[in-house]
Amino acid sequence: MDHSASPLIFNSYFKRMRLNWRYGLFPVRPDFLHEFMKKVKKSPLIGLNVTIPYKERIILYMDELNEDATRIGAVNVIHNREGRLIGFNTDSLGFRWVLCGHLSFKIKKAVVLGAGGAARSVIYSLHTEGTEEIVFFTRSKARLKKVRRDFAFITGLKGYLWEKVKIKEKAREADLIINATPVGMFPYMEETPLDIDFSIKKNHVAFDLIYNPLETRFLKEAKDKGMTTENGVRMFIYQALESLKIWWKPQVEERLFIQSSEEVLNATLLERG
Ligand code: NAP
Numbered sequence: 001m002d003h004s005a006s007p008l009i010f011n012s013y014f015k016r017m018r019l020n021w022r023y024g025l026f027p028v029r030p031d032f033l034h035e036f037m038k039k040v041k042k043s044p045l046i047g048l049n050v051t052i053p054y055k056e057r058i059i060l061y062m063d064e065l066n067e068d069a070t071r072i073g074a075v076n077v078i079h080n081r082e083g084r085l086i087g088f089n090t091d092s093l094g095f096r097w098v099l100c101g102h103l104s105f106k107i108k109k110a111v112v113l114g115a116g117g118a119a120r121s122v123i124y125s126l127h128t129e130g131t132e133e134i135v136f137f138t139r140s141k142a143r144l145k146k147v148r149r150d151f152a153f154i155t156g157l158k159g160y161l162w163e164k165v166k167i168k169e170k171a172r173e174a175d176l177i178i179n180a181t182p183v184g185m186f187p188y189m190e191e192t193p194l195d196i197d198f199s200i201k202k203n204h205v206a207f208d209l210i211y212n213p214l215e216t217r218f219l220k221e222a223k224d225k226g227m228t229t230e231n232g233v234r235m236f237i238y239q240a241l242e243s244l245k246i247w248w249k250p251q252v253e254e255r256l257f258i259q260s261s262e263e264v265l266n267a268t269l270l271e272r273g
Helices: 006-016 030-042 057-059 067-072 092-103 118-126 140-152 164-173 217-224 233-247 254-272
Strands: 047-049 078-082 084-088 109-113 133-138 157-161 176-179 205-208 228-230
Touching: 030 057, 030 078, 030 157, 047 233, 057 084, 057 157, 067 092, 067 109, 067 118, 078 233, 092 118, 092 176, 092 233, 109 118, 109 164, 118 133, 118 140, 133 140, 133 164, 140 157, 157 164, 205 217, 217 228, 233 254
Parallel strands: 109 133, 109 176, 133 157, 176 205, 205 228
Antiparallel strands: 047 078, 078 084
């Protein structure tokens, strides 16, 4: 959990707006999650973000889910309405924002590496944006079955067990390859979920949801091959903006939030190298 840059962007915005608000990290051990959620209900906290690896498990503690969170089966934002916990999914909004606003190619075929909370948001968003074939990979048979079952309404969805040759075969044919695993994240920056040692198509896009480091090994190899690349920064900022709008509806100054977040993230992450 302490990899999260959320406190940086929220607290920097609160400071600029002269708000007496504070965003903090609560690292929670799995065996303490139940106790922690009981405490949250009675606390004055307005809301929480949920991160790896709790986005699916946290649903158990929600009193209500919004439509996206229900369809996706993962929650990354909680609104505490006087002890009633409402679960939302803004990862999907962040991903869609990047897909539609910044990647101007029509994505017909996509490969998603991973099948956790973020991968579920990505799969759902690709489906809502009309991607015809979505192929995901996981190491876990149980997850494979679950994602296939939960997303049975997505006709173009195919899932496979993690197998390098198969991943490359599918990645070669795809317009977009998304890393929705934590592989390559700080401090394990020498790792990559996929060696890009195959020929690519025109307008091939590699999207890594990781934002720390700004350029993962996966993205560097993709860029060296001539692919268009996108890191997780824009998605991260946008999902945060949507979180803040849930907790504190109309008052968010969107442009200022995005600008202040870009500044603080780029400065901090570039400094870390
Ligand atoms: P999660 O729910 O724990 O899922 C992680 C997925 O990655 C699972 O499918 C998992 O295992 C797979 N995985 C983990 N280690 C692997 C390895 N060594 N090889 C192959 N697969 C591996 O986590 P999450 O919440 O989905 O987050 C995933 C990543 O997305 C994280 O890096 C997170 O920081 C990033 N993220 C970024 C944003 C953003 O706004 N930019 C938003 C959300 C998440 P199985 O093989 O068992 O399926």
